[in-house]
Each structure stands twice: as C-alpha cells, then as structure tokens.
Amino acid sequence: MKLYIAEKPSLGRAIAAALQSSIKGAQKNHKTHIEFANGDVVSWCIGHILAQADPEDYNSDLKKWRMETLPIVPEQWQLKPITRTRAQLTVLRKLVKQAHEIIHAGDPDREGQLLVDEVIDYFKVSKTKKSNIKRLLISDLNLPAVKRALNSLKPNSDFMPLSISALARSRADWLYGINLTRAYTLQGQKTGYNSVLSVGRVQTPLLGLVVRREQEIAAFVSKPFYQVQAHIAFSSNEKTSFTAKWQPSEKCLPYCDEEGRVLVKALAENVVERINDQPATVSSIDSNEKQQAAPLPFNLSQLQISAAKQFSMNAKLVLDVCQALYERHKLITYPRSDCRYLPKEQLKQARGIVSTLAKSSLPCNKPAQEANTTLVSKAWNDKKITAHHAIIPTEKSPENISLNTFEKNIYLLIVRQYLVQFYPAYIYQQTKVKLLIAGGHFTTQAKVEKQLGWKVLFPQSKKTKAADGSNQEHEQTLPPLTSGQVLHCQQGELLEKHTSPPQSFTDATLLAAMTGIARYVSDPTIKKVLKETDGLGTDATRAGIIDLLFKRGFLQRIGKSITATDVGIALINALPEMATLPDMTAQWEATLTAISEKNASYLSFMEPLSHTVTNMVYGASQQSFSGLPKVAFKPKRGKRNFKKKAS
Numbered sequence: 001m002k003l004y005i006a007e008k009p010s011l012g013r014a015i016a017a018a019l020q021s022s023i024k025g026a027q028k029n030h031k032t033h034i035e036f037a038n039g040d041v042v043s044w045c046i047g048h049i050l051a052q053a054d055p056e057d058y059n060s061d062l063k064k065w066r067m068e069t070l071p072i073v074p075e076q077w078q079l080k081p082i083t084r085t086r087a088q089l090t091v092l093r094k095l096v097k098q099a100h101e102i103i104h105a106g107d108p109d110r111e112g113q114l115l116v117d118e119v120i121d122y123f124k125v126s127k128t129k130k131s132n133i134k135r136l137l138i139s140d141l142n143l144p145a146v147k148r149a150l151n152s153l154k155p156n157s158d159f160m161p162l163s164i165s166a167l168a169r170s171r172a173d174w175l176y177g178i179n180l181t182r183a184y185t186l187q188g189q190k191t192g193y194n195s196v197l198s199v200g201r202v203q204t205p206l207l208g209l210v211v212r213r214e215q216e217i218a219a220f221v222s223k224p225f226y227q228v229q230a231h232i233a234f235s236s237n238e239k240t241s242f243t244a245k246w247q248p249s250e251k252c253l254p255y256c257d258e259e260g261r262v263l264v265k266a267l268a269e270n271v272v273e274r275i276n277d278q279p280a281t282v283s284s285i286d287s288n289e290k291q292q293a294a295p296l297p298f299n300l301s302q303l304q305i306s307a308a309k310q311f312s313m314n315a316k317l318v319l320d321v322c323q324a325l326y327e328r329h330k331l332i333t334y335p336r337s338d339c340r341y342l343p344k345e346q347l348k349q350a351r352g353i354v355s356t357l358a359k360s361s362l363p364c365n366k367p368a369q370e371a372n373t374t375l376v377s378k379a380w381n382d383k384k385i386t387a388h389h390a391i392i393p394t395e396k397s398p399e400n401i402s403l404n405t406f407e408k409n410i411y412l413l414i415v416r417q418y419l420v421q422f423y424p425a426y427i428y429q430q431t432k433v434k435l436l437i438a439g440g441h442f443t444t445q446a447k448v449e450k451q452l453g454w455k456v457l458f459p460q461s462k463k464t465k466a467a468d469g470s471n472q473e474h475e476q477t478l479p480p481l482t483s484g485q486v487l488h489c490q491q492g493e494l495l496e497k498h499t500s501p502p503q504s505f506t507d508a509t510l511l512a513a514m515t516g517i518a519r520y521v522s523d524p525t526i527k528k529v530l531k532e533t534d535g536l537g538t539d540a541t542r543a544g545i546i547d548l549l550f551k552r553g554f555l556q557r558i559g560k561s562i563t564a565t566d567v568g569i570a571l572i573n574a575l576p577e578m579a580t581l582p583d584m585t586a587q588w589e590a591t592l593t594a595i596s597e598k599n600a601s602y603l604s605f606m607e608p609l610s611h612t613v614t615n616m617v618y619g620a621s622q623q624s625f626s627g628l629p630k631v632a633f634k635p636k637r638g639k640r641n642f643k644k645k646a647s
Contacts, residue, residue: 001039003099004136005092005116007106010327011138012044015105018146032091043095045106049085050118052174053078067186070617071179073610077171079122089119096123104156105136108388109336109540110596113159114166135159139334141326142394145349165596168605172588176201179613183620184574193628197571198552201585202537203545204572207554208580209513209520210505211564211572220501225261226268227495230442232280232435234479236488242476244280244435244442246271257499265496272492274438280487283441287431294420294454296340296379297390300539301515303335303413308508311409312560315511315543321406322391325414329403330396332414334388336540341384342392347376352395354422357415360398362408364415367457371422379421392418416457423454431478437489446478504561507546514542517582526586535589536582570627576619584612 004019006012016034020027025037033043055072056063057080062072081089096102102120106112120130133156138149180199188197228246233239248255248262255264262268298306300319307313313321322335350373357368379390393415403411429448434441481487505513513520515535521527537545549555554568564572572580594600 001041001099002101002103003095004040004042004103004105005096005119006042006044007112007115008047008327009044011105011107011141012042014138014141014143014146014330015136015150016042018143018150021143021147032088033095041095041099043092044088045092045115045119046085046088048115049082049089049092050079050122051082052170053080055178065182065186067183067621070183071175071610071613072182073175073613079118092119093123096120096125100129102129102133103136103153104133104159105138107336108137108139108334109338110162110166110169110538111540113162114170117156117160117163118167131157133157137388139337139388140394141330142396144395161598162596164602165592168595168602169588169592172606172609173201175609175613179617180579180620183617184571184623184625187574187620187623188625188628191625191628193567193625196552197567198548199571199575199579200545201588202541203549204575204579205582205585206510206514206536206545207549207564207568208572208575209582210510210555210562211569211580213502213505214563214569217501217504222498222501223257223263224265224496224498225257225263226265227262227497228268228271228275229493229495230275230280230435230437231490231493232444232487233490234487236277236490238488240490241479242444242446244433244437244444247441247443249441261499265494268494271440272494275440275489275492277491278438278489280435280437280442280489282433282481282483282485282487283436284434285431285481285483286433287429289427289450290430291425291427292453293425294377294379294423295417297342297392297417297421298414299337299340299390300335301338301511301535301542302340303391303410304543305508305511305515306413307410308506308511310413311406312507313406313409314507314546316547317406318410319543321410325407325411329398329401329407331394331398331401331411333390333392333394335391337388337391338539339385339388340379340390341381342379342389343382343385344380346389346392347380349395350422353393354419356395356397357393357419362398362412362415364412364419367416367419371419372424373422375422375424377421420454420457423457424451426453426455427451433478433481435487444476444478446476448477504558504563506560506562510546510562511542517586520581521583521586522581523583526583526590536585538589566627566629570625570629573627574623574625576616576623579616 028035104116106116134153135156184197230244231240304315304318307318325332427450432445517536
C-alpha cells in the first residue's frame, strides 16, 4: 500500500479528497486515518507528535536543577512521544510498517520537512524503503491545487538538507535554552526571585532590542535645531508660488549636529535676514520620469506588519487568522511562508483567481474587474522560490463563507497585494530645483503623477500612510522653470524644531526589527550577509517568540507601545552582551540556511555551539541578579484582548 503522511488532519483530508476522485470504491474514514478501496491510506501527524527528550529522560538525577550538573550535552540525542498524541503515533507506527511506499506530506517549510522525517526515523524505517520516499508539497488545500501537487511528487531525499537544518536548529535551541535557562534561573533564585528566567537564542536578543530602545528613550535629551525656508515668487508683488529649504554649507558644519541640523539660532536668523526681498536664481533643474513597480505579494512577516499598522493586530492573532483562512476556509495558500515571490507555473491559475474575486460581493470585486492578467510583474520568479511561495488567494470563492472581522481584513489585505501584480507601474515626474539666494543654497522638489497604476488600490490623503506604511506628505506643485531664471525671495522664515527621542516598539515595528535585524548587528561582515537574507527567528516562529516574552513577564504593553518590565531589564543587564545581541543568532540563521543549501554541515554548526554554551554557563555563575524583584512580574490585561482567536 501507499501511505501518505500529512502534517495535520486538515491536510490529510484534502489529500484524501483529491485521491478519491481517481480511486474506485468507497473510502473508510477512521479517526486516525483514511483507507481507500485499493488499500492506499492517508494518515497524519497532529503537528509535532515527537519532542526532544527532557534532561531527566537521559538521567533521572538531572530532574533537579543544580549548577554543578551544567552544561547538559546529550551524547546520543533522543526523541520522545508527546502524551496527547501518543495514540496517533501508535497508528502511524503500524501503517509505516505495512506500507511499501511512503509519501511525505509535511508542510512546505523547514519545520514541516523535519516533522514527518523525524517520525519516519523514529520508526527505524529500512534504508531501502527510506530511499524511495516521495515528497508531496501542498500550499493550497483546494481540490484542483492538491491534484496538481499529487502529479508533481519529488524524491524526499532532495529535501534532506532542509531536514538536517531543522534538526540542527531544534537541538541547538535545546542546548542553548535548557542550559542557560537553568543557569540563570538558579542565579536568580539566590536573590529571592521565584520564577523561571528563560533564555533563548531568539527571545533574549529580541528582549535586548526592547530594553536598549527603552534605555535610549530614558537617556534622551531633546535639543532644538533650526531650519530656514524661503518663500519664492516670480516677482516681489506676487503671491508665494512655492517654498525652498536652506542647505547649510561646509562653513556651517561646526554649528551643526552629526545629521547636519543647525543648532545655533543666530546663524539661522542671519540667513533669514539676508534672503528677505532678494533675487533667487535657479541654478539647476533635474527632472526625471520615474516608475515604481507594485509591491510584492506578502510573506507572513510582511503581512503581520501591515496588519499591525492598519488594524492594530498582534503577530500571534494574524497567524491564527491566517491558519483559519488556510485550513478552515481554504481561501489562501500556505501562510507560514518566508517568500514573497511566485512560481511562473502559478500564472496558469491567475485568470481564474482574479475572475473569482471579480464576481464576489467583497470590496475587492471592482479592483479585480479592472485587473489585467496579461501583465506579469517581477513577483513571478522561479529563481526566488524556496520550499514555498508568497501568500495569495486561492481559486475558491469567498461568497457564502462567513468571515469574522479579523478574517475579512486579513483576506482583503492578501487579495489586494495579489491584485496589484496585475496593474501597471506607478509613473511620476520627479523635479528637483536648486536656487541661489544671497550666496546661500536652497532646494525644493515636486512630484507630478502621470499614471497612478497600482496605487489606485492604495488611496492616500495629503498626509497619510504610504503603501509601505511610511509617512508621506503632499508635495508642492512647481511652476514651469528654466535654469538661470531669476525669481524673487519674498521673505525667509525661521522654523524652530526639536530632536525627537526614538519611539518605543509597537507590534509593527518590533516585527520589522526582527525581519530587518541587519540594522542592529554590529559585525560588518554579518551585517552585509543579513541585509539580503536572514532575520531574527523565522516567519513561522516570530509571533510565538513575542508571545512567549509577554507570558514570561519580560515584556508589557502600554497602549500600543511594547516595553520591557523590570524583570526583563534586570535579565538583560545580568546576561553577557553576546547573549543579548542579535549577532550570534543571526550567525545561527545564516549557518542553518547554509546547511539547507548544502554549503555547511551539521557538525560544523553543533560542535562550536557546545563550547559556547559551556563558556556561557560558567559566565552565568559569576553574574549578579541584584536588580531582580523578589516576586515574578504578572502582566496586566489590557482593555483589548489581542489574543482572541478568529472563530
């Protein structure tokens, strides 16, 4: 018999539905599997059904936390069944033994690959049977998509590097987390702190980011700075046509800060007096037509960031909603994706998807009707596809599906980001003008929109959020100008402003920091690598990591701001700097990616890590936790329950 092992029941049932259409005879639906008339079987895991063994599973003496037993480094790694899914594991053991061919149908990512592979290894499947295992990659649970995937099976051996990478991550997280959490919790107990001080290779650097941001805010001292604005017209008796901003010369640098802002008021006042009622000569005009392509479809992190900005939804809630849209409603493709590109093969479904959206009663119907599916954006790029592709709507109609507010908002975000791929580029004329007034240099610029293109789906006010979430101000209109033309500066205007402190993290900016972690990495070599590759954590794990820091009492919400608690601050202050910076975990992610691409080995990653953990455990025994409170912090519940799941 053929045995299909899915990652979860919903995926198993989708596979069974696709198989039933080509197999004669009735199928038998069991609680743990589905059996076909020809003998083939579809079964499933229920997420992870095996877990890394606990320290006490290796040695009962390790159940009690003692500094002298650290570090704990297993000589032979072990997995153990998760109690709540033990029955499913028993069924799978029997089915795997009976099967003559196994089809691996884990989710199309690193964790999904390992999840089924580790079950197969746990059952000690023979080398011959193991070498013949096929890989089924499904990112869309609708019947046509599953049928297409069933006709495109690949050798599971092609994905072994991905599995080894996930295995290395799992064991490394165990080594690092178990040993350092025990070490620092034991140190905290010496000062009377009565709860766990968890340390992790991702959660701790993330906490460090928040702590350092709050320290910067606390230490910030606002300083005034000054700008000069010139009001320009064609003649002295005309109304002002536009304004231009003074650009301080090199001679002014001693009176400016590192960002070129003028700090001496008298200097700016002098410029204002000099330019009043003076000729303004156009020294140069630079005018170019520019095009801006549509933003790429979403991966999970970018979707979470957009949802946080537009709907104040936290990362965990967005992930929960996406899972519902994927598994229950089958309206979107696989959501735990870190990719923003689409395979060219997907273009075959584009017309059907857009047509379905155009017929719906949702607000996306008109944009879908006006979409041009003959356009092919840069999103379709096979070279950019890894184990999965960007999150997009499926061919299933949203009509007659009851979506709650969260689900509807997220679905429409995904739909819009997909539809813009079938809209032309945004085209505008960018004009930059330089003027010379009383020996001083001034600049101004204007943008004239020539074709809105995809931006018609992102309506903006004069001062609002751009499609990427950044603030944009309405640009002024410039009259026709020529180089050398002499205009008139009617008056100068002094603008007094104040430097602003860094802003506390929010759900959106904290996720953005995790995905753009290169900005916070000190090593220039790592920084260069990470600009194009890894972030802190993965798209699939970031929501859970942030949520864990709240549960541990290390983070708290004050309005929309995310700040560190006293416990979180004390923990970061006590830890060695290398544990609180993203450099080390960034190196981990880069190496894990290299393993998945066959450019690094499991041992080259794990052996140095064991030495690092040993040194850090010793360092923990020398640290003081005098700043810890005597009792654990209990986070207060806000008025809004961000953890509410979509239903």
